[in-house]
Amino acid sequence: MIKASIIGATGYVGIELIxxxxxHPRVELNELVSNSRAGSKLIDVYPQFRGSQVADYYLKDLSEFEVKDNDIIFTALPHGVSQNIVAELFDQGVKIIDLSGDFRYHDTDLYTEWYGIEHNFSELACKAVYGLSEFNRSAIKKASLVANPGCYVTASLLALLPLVNFSKADLSSIIIDAKSGVSGAGKSLKQDLLFTESYNTMKAYSPGTHRHSSEIEYILNRFLEQSYFQSEFGSEFLALHNFNSANNxxxxxxFTPHLxxxxxGIFATIYLKLNAESSKEELTELYNSFYETEKFIQLIPDSLPELKYVAGSNYVQLGFRYNKRTDQVIILSALDNMLKGAAGQAVQNMNIMFNLAEETGLEATALFP
Amino acid sequence: MIKASIIGATGYVGIELIxxxxxHPRVELNELVSNSRAGSKLIDVYPQFRGSQVADYYLKDLSEFEVKDNDIIFTALPHGVSQNIVAELFDQGVKIIDLSGDFRYHDTDLYTEWYGIEHNFSELACKAVYGLSEFNRSAIKKASLVANPGCYVTASLLALLPLVNFSKADLSSIIIDAKSGVSGAGKSLKQDLLFTESYNTMKAYSPGTHRHSSEIEYILNRFLEQSYFQSEFGSEFLALHNFNSANNxxxxxxFTPHLxxxxxGIFATIYLKLNAESSKEELTELYNSFYETEKFIQLIPDSLPELKYVAGSNYVQLGFRYNKRTDQVIILSALDNMLKGAAGQAVQNMNIMFNLAEETGLEATALFP
Amino acid sequence: MIKASIIGATGYVGIELIxxxxxHPRVELNELVSNSRAGSKLIDVYPQFRGSQVADYYLKDLSEFEVKDNDIIFTALPHGVSQNIVAELFDQGVKIIDLSGDFRYHDTDLYTEWYGIEHNFSELACKAVYGLSEFNRSAIKKASLVANPGCYVTASLLALLPLVNFSKADLSSIIIDAKSGVSGAGKSLKQDLLFTESYNTMKAYSPGTHRHSSEIEYILNRFLEQSYFQSEFGSEFLALHNFNSANNxxxxxxFTPHLxxxxxGIFATIYLKLNAESSKEELTELYNSFYETEKFIQLIPDSLPELKYVAGSNYVQLGFRYNKRTDQVIILSALDNMLKGAAGQAVQNMNIMFNLAEETGLEATALFP
Amino acid sequence: MIKASIIGATGYVGIELIxxxxxHPRVELNELVSNSRAGSKLIDVYPQFRGSQVADYYLKDLSEFEVKDNDIIFTALPHGVSQNIVAELFDQGVKIIDLSGDFRYHDTDLYTEWYGIEHNFSELACKAVYGLSEFNRSAIKKASLVANPGCYVTASLLALLPLVNFSKADLSSIIIDAKSGVSGAGKSLKQDLLFTESYNTMKAYSPGTHRHSSEIEYILNRFLEQSYFQSEFGSEFLALHNFNSANNxxxxxxFTPHLxxxxxGIFATIYLKLNAESSKEELTELYNSFYETEKFIQLIPDSLPELKYVAGSNYVQLGFRYNKRTDQVIILSALDNMLKGAAGQAVQNMNIMFNLAEETGLEATALFP
Known part of the structure; x- marks a missing residue:
C-alpha cells in the first residue's frame, strides 16, 4: 500500500483528494493536515465522510506532521504558501504532488511577473515536473516533485497541444473563452462568491490578463521548443507523433475566464485561425493520433461536450468544429475542475509515479442526472 | 457473476441503475431494454457512459429480450405499465426488482383508489416483498419479486418506523412536509419541469392528497398490525426490538410534497405529537436501537441533515429535535432520490437477495462540493 | 414630496428600499447612510443603479446625517444595533420605519429571551406600532415608529390571522414549515451562504427554536387578547370581522425554517388541526371576509401559490386545502422576502402613514420568466 | 392612448410584452391573441397577472381578432409562422412590430439560406425597418413595420457597431462567444430545456453555424455600405459620427452561442484584432461618441458587466479591454434577453414610433438581489 498524506485537507481540493x-485500492491515507481546523474530527467539518474509512480521522496541525511515514504527500495549499512547505518536505526526500501554482514554471521570473510573489526556490522549480498526465508520463514516472496543472490550464492544453504539431495552425491567434463553476474559486469568504451574488447571473473576470494566460502560453511554447522535450516532455511522445514544430x-x-x-466544471471554447484550408477529417486524424488510446480523453467530433457528461468523473470531453467559412477551428473542452482539473489528475499522476494502471481509483462515471 | 438486465433503461432511474x-464487482450487465430508444447505442443517448464498460451496449426493444439469460431483472417503468411486464417476467421464473408503484400494496383496491388504475395481478401483488432494505431483510432474502419503495416513502418511513415502537408517539398526528429535487419527476416533457419554470422558484403540489400519503400510511399500519410481521416484515426484527405496538x-x-x-434529493421534515414528555436522550436511544449498526443510516442527533452530504451516495441522514415547549418531535430525513430513493436501494436489495455484503457497489461518498 | 432617508442603505434590504x-412618485430620496461604505458612490457599490435617479448619490456616514431634513427615515440595520439608533432618531421627532426585530415586541423581556440581547428602550418599544399593513392600518396611520415585520412572520401571519377568528381552529396545534431563499440571510460572509455550499442542496435550521416562532406566537396571541385591539390592532378591524376570539x-x-x-422568496406551508368538520366553502368565505378587498393579498383557493408568481412584486399568494380525511387545514403562503417581506411592506406602511394610496410605487407585477 | 394588441401573447416574449x-402610461392593451390558449383567462395561464390591469383579460383566437381597433400590433410568433400573419396585418394598414426573425433581412435569399424556410414576402421584407433603436431612430420613427432584433444580435451589434467606424479595427476577425439564459429558448417542450438537463451544467451549441451569425454579419455590412445609411440607418447618425467606413x-x-x-440574460464576450496600436482612452472616446447620451447603454470602461446588474431592466452594460500584449479588443456586453433583447426594445421602438420619450414604461432598475 502507498502511504499518502494531504496537507491542506479541508479546502475543496483537499476534500476531493480525501x-x-x-x-483507492492501493492507498492508505495517513494524515490529514489542516492548520485552520487542526484538532477537529474530519466528519465534524465535512459530514459527508460519515460511514467512510476516514470517518474517525482527526485533522492535524502541520507542526505535528511527520514526513517519514509517507510515500507521497499531496499539498493543496494557496500559491505563495505552498512553495515554502513543499521545499521543506522535498528536503526530507518524500515524493510530492503540489496542486498550487508555485512549481508550474521553471522560469520563476515569469511566475513572479504573473503572480506578483517572489519565488524563493528557483532551483527546486526547475526540478519540478509538469503534471499534465497525458503529455508528460515518462517524466512524471521519475519525478520527485510534480506540479499539478490547474483546471483552466488542463482544459486548454488538452485542447490545444495536438495543434502544436499541426503546421496549418496559426498559433499566434489563440483565443480561449473559458467558463468556470464557482467551486473553482475555493471556499474563501468573498462577497462575489455568495449564493445571492453568483446565482442566476454570470460575468467575465480579468479579461485577457488572468495569470493562467501565461501558464498556457508558457507550456505551449515549451512544447514548441523541441529541444526541451528531450529532458522533460517525453521523448517517447516526440517519436510517437513525429513532432515537427514546423514553422518556428x-x-x-x-485568455478570458468567466464565472x-x-x-x-470548466468549459473552454477555444478559437484558432488556420493558415490553410483543413477539414473535419484531417483534424479528427490529428486529434486521434494523440488521444485514441487515452483512457480519460473522450474525443467526440460528431457531438459536443457538456459539463453534465463529465462532472463527477475524471474524463475530459473534447469536441471541435472546423469552420470553413472563416478558416477557423473551434475546440470545445469540458472537464470537472475538482477531478481532471485538480484532485483527479493528481491521483492519475500518483498512479503513474507508482506504476499503477492510470485509472486506478478514478473509474467513476459522471453523476447524471 | 450475477447476470442482470434493466427494462426501462433510459429513464433517469434506468441510467442510475446502469x-x-x-x-458492481459481482454483476454482469446483460441487456438494456428501452422501447423508446431501441436500436440506439447507449452512449448516443447518454454520453456520460463513454469510457465505461457499457460504452458499446445497444438498447433493445422488449420484444427482443430473453429472460432466460438473467439471474435478476430490474424494471424501471411507469406505474400501470410495469404490472403487465412484471407479471409476464415473473411467470418465467426470474427474480425481479420492480421500481414502479405497482407492487407496493398487497391491498390492490387501495392501489386502485390512489393510483386510479386497475390492478390486474392482485395475487402476484400479495407475493411481492416490500423492499425497504433495513426493515425487511429476511423477507427480501427469499423474495422472487421485490417492490422497491420510492424516494418520498423511503425518506419518510426510515424516519418514522422507529416511532412505531415508541408508546409515547401519537401516530394519528403525523405530518410530513417533503421537498424533492426535480429529477424525481423524471424526464417527461411537462411544462412545469422546464428549467425556466422551475429554477429560482418553488411550490407545493397535491397538498394532503398525494398518492404517497397512502403508501406511507399503509406500510406504517402493516407494521402496527403485529401479526403481519411474522410473514413478511421479519420476525428477527420483532425479537430484536421487543416490538410492542403498545397502544393499538x-x-x-x-403528506405534502414540494418541488x-x-x-x-429528498428532504423530509416530519412532525409528530407525543403523549408524554420525552427527551433527546430517550429518542436517541430509540433510534440507536434501530440504526446503530446500519451501514447506510447516519443518525446525527447533534447536527442536522443536508442534501449535499448525501447526494451521490446511498446514505440517509436522520436528525431529530425534541421540542419540549410543544411536546413534539421534528424528524429530518435527507437522501438522494436516485440512490437510496430508487436505484441504490434496488442494488442494496439485490445484494441482500444474493447474499452479498449489503454495501457492495454502493460505497460512494457524497459528491461535494 | 415626502423626504426620506435610509440608514443601512447597502444591505440587501437597504438597496431594495432604494x-x-x-x-416612488411622491418620494424624494434624501440621504443614503452606510457606515461600511461611507464615501463611496452608490453605483460603485451597486452598479445596477446606473441610469437611475440615484446614480450620483454618495453614501454617508451616520455621523454626517441630519434628521431635520427628513419626513421619514427607514432603518435597515441588524437587530441590537438598530434600537440605539432608532431611539436617538425618535427623540428628534421624525417618523421612523424600523426593519429590524428590535421594536416588534412590546414585551421586551420576551425579546431578550429570544434574541439574547438586552433591550434598552422598553418604553419606546411599547409605543412602536406593528407594521403588518393589512391588519393594523389605523394604528400605522398615526404611528411615529413602525416596527416592520420580517419575511417569515409576514408570510405566516397573513396565512394564520383569519383563523384566529375561526372557532373551529385548534390554535394550539399550529405547525409552520417555512422555506426561505438565500437573500433572506443577507450579505454577511458566512460559509454556508457561499454559492458552492448552498447551491443544489437544502437544509432546515433551528427546527422548533428559531426566534421567529416567538414573534408569530406573540402577535397571534395579541390578536386573541381582544382588549388589546382597541389600542393597537384597529377597532375598525374588530367591527368589520365581528371578531369573537371564541374559545379563549x-x-x-x-416553526421550522429551511434554506x-x-x-x-418565502414559501410557508402551515398545518392546523380543526375541532370540527369544515369545508372548502367555509374556509373560502372566512379568508374572503378578510382579503377580498386587499390589493396585495391574492387568495387562490382553486390553485396553489408558487414563488415565481410573486417574486419581484409586493403580492402575497395564499392557497389552502381542507383535508377532510384528517380534519386539518393546510395553508400555503408565498411572498417575496425583499418586498412584502421587508422593503415593500415598509413602503406600503409609509403610504399608509402619509395618506397615499397603499399601492403607490408598489404596482410591479412579478418578474417571470 | 395608444391602442395595442399582442399576437402570440402566451409565449415568454408575449407575457413580457403584457x-x-x-x-405603460400611454398604452391601452386591447387584445391578447394566443391560438394555443384561446378561451382561457390570462391569469389562469399566468397567475402573476392577478391584481394587475389585465387580470380580467381573456385570450383570443387570431380568427376573432380585428385589426381596425389598434394603433399598433406586436407579433411575437415563431419565425416562418410570423411572415404570413404580418403580411396580412400589414395590408390592413396598422403599424406592426414583429419580434420574429422573418423581417430582419432585406435579402430574403440570405434568410432562406440560414433559416431553411422560404420567404413569401420579399417586397415587404424590404420595407421593414431594422429595430435596433439606438442606431436607426429616424427610420423607426417613420416605419410601418419594424423588425425587432433578437437578444444575441442586439448584445453583439451594440458592442460592435462603434468599431465599424474605427479604422484600426480588423473587421474580418470578429469572434463572438455568447452565453444565453434558458428563457431565451422559449417554452417549447424539448428535453434539453428540462431543469434536470440544464441545471448545474452548460454547453455550446451550433458553434460557428448558428443563424444569428448571419444576422450580425449582415447588419454590420449594411452599415459598412455607407450608401445604405441614407435610406435606412439614419443620415443624422452619419453626420453625427463623421462616419468613414475607412478601409472598405x-x-x-x-459566432458561438452557449446555454x-x-x-x-445574454452575456457576449467579443474578440477583435486591431491593425494598429490603440489605447483604453481612444476606445473610450470612440464608444462615448456613440453612447454618451444613450439612456439605455451603460458604458463602463472601468468595471465589467454582469447579468445581475441588468436582468429585469432594459439596460445594456458594455465593458471593454484593450489587450496591448496581443493588440486585441475584448468587448463584454450584457443585457436581459426578455427586455433589451426582445420585449423591452420593442416597447422602446414603439415609443420612438409614437414620439414618446424613449424610456417611457421602461424605467425599471435591475431586480437585484
Missing amino acids: RLLQK QKATVL VPVKR | RLLQK QKATVL VPVKR | RLLQK QKATVL VPVKR | RLLQK QKATVL VPVKR
Whole structure:
C-alpha cells in the first residue's frame, strides 16, 4: 500500500483528494493536515465522510506532521504558501504532488511577473515536473516533485497541444473563452462568491490578463521548443507523433475566464485561425493520433461536450468544429475542475509515479442526472 | 457473476441503475431494454457512459429480450405499465426488482383508489416483498419479486418506523412536509419541469392528497398490525426490538410534497405529537436501537441533515429535535432520490437477495462540493 | 414630496428600499447612510443603479446625517444595533420605519429571551406600532415608529390571522414549515451562504427554536387578547370581522425554517388541526371576509401559490386545502422576502402613514420568466 | 392612448410584452391573441397577472381578432409562422412590430439560406425597418413595420457597431462567444430545456453555424455600405459620427452561442484584432461618441458587466479591454434577453414610433438581489 498524506485537507481540493484516496485500492491515507481546523474530527467539518474509512480521522496541525511515514504527500495549499512547505518536505526526500501554482514554471521570473510573489526556490522549480498526465508520463514516472496543472490550464492544453504539431495552425491567434463553476474559486469568504451574488447571473473576470494566460502560453511554447522535450516532455511522445514544430512559431494566447452558476466544471471554447484550408477529417486524424488510446480523453467530433457528461468523473470531453467559412477551428473542452482539473489528475499522476494502471481509483462515471 | 438486465433503461432511474451495476464487482450487465430508444447505442443517448464498460451496449426493444439469460431483472417503468411486464417476467421464473408503484400494496383496491388504475395481478401483488432494505431483510432474502419503495416513502418511513415502537408517539398526528429535487419527476416533457419554470422558484403540489400519503400510511399500519410481521416484515426484527405496538393505534399521515430547484434529493421534515414528555436522550436511544449498526443510516442527533452530504451516495441522514415547549418531535430525513430513493436501494436489495455484503457497489461518498 | 432617508442603505434590504423609493412618485430620496461604505458612490457599490435617479448619490456616514431634513427615515440595520439608533432618531421627532426585530415586541423581556440581547428602550418599544399593513392600518396611520415585520412572520401571519377568528381552529396545534431563499440571510460572509455550499442542496435550521416562532406566537396571541385591539390592532378591524376570539385559546406555534436555493422568496406551508368538520366553502368565505378587498393579498383557493408568481412584486399568494380525511387545514403562503417581506411592506406602511394610496410605487407585477 | 394588441401573447416574449404594456402610461392593451390558449383567462395561464390591469383579460383566437381597433400590433410568433400573419396585418394598414426573425433581412435569399424556410414576402421584407433603436431612430420613427432584433444580435451589434467606424479595427476577425439564459429558448417542450438537463451544467451549441451569425454579419455590412445609411440607418447618425467606413472592409463574424443555467440574460464576450496600436482612452472616446447620451447603454470602461446588474431592466452594460500584449479588443456586453433583447426594445421602438420619450414604461432598475 502507498502511504499518502494531504496537507491542506479541508479546502475543496483537499476534500476531493480525501474522497478519491479513501477509496483507492492501493492507498492508505495517513494524515490529514489542516492548520485552520487542526484538532477537529474530519466528519465534524465535512459530514459527508460519515460511514467512510476516514470517518474517525482527526485533522492535524502541520507542526505535528511527520514526513517519514509517507510515500507521497499531496499539498493543496494557496500559491505563495505552498512553495515554502513543499521545499521543506522535498528536503526530507518524500515524493510530492503540489496542486498550487508555485512549481508550474521553471522560469520563476515569469511566475513572479504573473503572480506578483517572489519565488524563493528557483532551483527546486526547475526540478519540478509538469503534471499534465497525458503529455508528460515518462517524466512524471521519475519525478520527485510534480506540479499539478490547474483546471483552466488542463482544459486548454488538452485542447490545444495536438495543434502544436499541426503546421496549418496559426498559433499566434489563440483565443480561449473559458467558463468556470464557482467551486473553482475555493471556499474563501468573498462577497462575489455568495449564493445571492453568483446565482442566476454570470460575468467575465480579468479579461485577457488572468495569470493562467501565461501558464498556457508558457507550456505551449515549451512544447514548441523541441529541444526541451528531450529532458522533460517525453521523448517517447516526440517519436510517437513525429513532432515537427514546423514553422518556428511562438504561441500567443488571449485568455478570458468567466464565472457561471454551476458547482463543478470548466468549459473552454477555444478559437484558432488556420493558415490553410483543413477539414473535419484531417483534424479528427490529428486529434486521434494523440488521444485514441487515452483512457480519460473522450474525443467526440460528431457531438459536443457538456459539463453534465463529465462532472463527477475524471474524463475530459473534447469536441471541435472546423469552420470553413472563416478558416477557423473551434475546440470545445469540458472537464470537472475538482477531478481532471485538480484532485483527479493528481491521483492519475500518483498512479503513474507508482506504476499503477492510470485509472486506478478514478473509474467513476459522471453523476447524471 | 450475477447476470442482470434493466427494462426501462433510459429513464433517469434506468441510467442510475446502469451507472451502479456497471461498476458492481459481482454483476454482469446483460441487456438494456428501452422501447423508446431501441436500436440506439447507449452512449448516443447518454454520453456520460463513454469510457465505461457499457460504452458499446445497444438498447433493445422488449420484444427482443430473453429472460432466460438473467439471474435478476430490474424494471424501471411507469406505474400501470410495469404490472403487465412484471407479471409476464415473473411467470418465467426470474427474480425481479420492480421500481414502479405497482407492487407496493398487497391491498390492490387501495392501489386502485390512489393510483386510479386497475390492478390486474392482485395475487402476484400479495407475493411481492416490500423492499425497504433495513426493515425487511429476511423477507427480501427469499423474495422472487421485490417492490422497491420510492424516494418520498423511503425518506419518510426510515424516519418514522422507529416511532412505531415508541408508546409515547401519537401516530394519528403525523405530518410530513417533503421537498424533492426535480429529477424525481423524471424526464417527461411537462411544462412545469422546464428549467425556466422551475429554477429560482418553488411550490407545493397535491397538498394532503398525494398518492404517497397512502403508501406511507399503509406500510406504517402493516407494521402496527403485529401479526403481519411474522410473514413478511421479519420476525428477527420483532425479537430484536421487543416490538410492542403498545397502544393499538392506527397511523394517520398528512403528506405534502414540494418541488425545490435542486437536481437530486429528498428532504423530509416530519412532525409528530407525543403523549408524554420525552427527551433527546430517550429518542436517541430509540433510534440507536434501530440504526446503530446500519451501514447506510447516519443518525446525527447533534447536527442536522443536508442534501449535499448525501447526494451521490446511498446514505440517509436522520436528525431529530425534541421540542419540549410543544411536546413534539421534528424528524429530518435527507437522501438522494436516485440512490437510496430508487436505484441504490434496488442494488442494496439485490445484494441482500444474493447474499452479498449489503454495501457492495454502493460505497460512494457524497459528491461535494 | 415626502423626504426620506435610509440608514443601512447597502444591505440587501437597504438597496431594495432604494430601488423602490427612487421610483416612488411622491418620494424624494434624501440621504443614503452606510457606515461600511461611507464615501463611496452608490453605483460603485451597486452598479445596477446606473441610469437611475440615484446614480450620483454618495453614501454617508451616520455621523454626517441630519434628521431635520427628513419626513421619514427607514432603518435597515441588524437587530441590537438598530434600537440605539432608532431611539436617538425618535427623540428628534421624525417618523421612523424600523426593519429590524428590535421594536416588534412590546414585551421586551420576551425579546431578550429570544434574541439574547438586552433591550434598552422598553418604553419606546411599547409605543412602536406593528407594521403588518393589512391588519393594523389605523394604528400605522398615526404611528411615529413602525416596527416592520420580517419575511417569515409576514408570510405566516397573513396565512394564520383569519383563523384566529375561526372557532373551529385548534390554535394550539399550529405547525409552520417555512422555506426561505438565500437573500433572506443577507450579505454577511458566512460559509454556508457561499454559492458552492448552498447551491443544489437544502437544509432546515433551528427546527422548533428559531426566534421567529416567538414573534408569530406573540402577535397571534395579541390578536386573541381582544382588549388589546382597541389600542393597537384597529377597532375598525374588530367591527368589520365581528371578531369573537371564541374559545379563549392561546396560540402555540412550532416553526421550522429551511434554506432553499432560490434568490428571493418565502414559501410557508402551515398545518392546523380543526375541532370540527369544515369545508372548502367555509374556509373560502372566512379568508374572503378578510382579503377580498386587499390589493396585495391574492387568495387562490382553486390553485396553489408558487414563488415565481410573486417574486419581484409586493403580492402575497395564499392557497389552502381542507383535508377532510384528517380534519386539518393546510395553508400555503408565498411572498417575496425583499418586498412584502421587508422593503415593500415598509413602503406600503409609509403610504399608509402619509395618506397615499397603499399601492403607490408598489404596482410591479412579478418578474417571470 | 395608444391602442395595442399582442399576437402570440402566451409565449415568454408575449407575457413580457403584457407585463410592460399594462404599466405603460400611454398604452391601452386591447387584445391578447394566443391560438394555443384561446378561451382561457390570462391569469389562469399566468397567475402573476392577478391584481394587475389585465387580470380580467381573456385570450383570443387570431380568427376573432380585428385589426381596425389598434394603433399598433406586436407579433411575437415563431419565425416562418410570423411572415404570413404580418403580411396580412400589414395590408390592413396598422403599424406592426414583429419580434420574429422573418423581417430582419432585406435579402430574403440570405434568410432562406440560414433559416431553411422560404420567404413569401420579399417586397415587404424590404420595407421593414431594422429595430435596433439606438442606431436607426429616424427610420423607426417613420416605419410601418419594424423588425425587432433578437437578444444575441442586439448584445453583439451594440458592442460592435462603434468599431465599424474605427479604422484600426480588423473587421474580418470578429469572434463572438455568447452565453444565453434558458428563457431565451422559449417554452417549447424539448428535453434539453428540462431543469434536470440544464441545471448545474452548460454547453455550446451550433458553434460557428448558428443563424444569428448571419444576422450580425449582415447588419454590420449594411452599415459598412455607407450608401445604405441614407435610406435606412439614419443620415443624422452619419453626420453625427463623421462616419468613414475607412478601409472598405467586409465584416466576418464567427459566432458561438452557449446555454448557461440562468433564467434571463445574454452575456457576449467579443474578440477583435486591431491593425494598429490603440489605447483604453481612444476606445473610450470612440464608444462615448456613440453612447454618451444613450439612456439605455451603460458604458463602463472601468468595471465589467454582469447579468445581475441588468436582468429585469432594459439596460445594456458594455465593458471593454484593450489587450496591448496581443493588440486585441475584448468587448463584454450584457443585457436581459426578455427586455433589451426582445420585449423591452420593442416597447422602446414603439415609443420612438409614437414620439414618446424613449424610456417611457421602461424605467425599471435591475431586480437585484
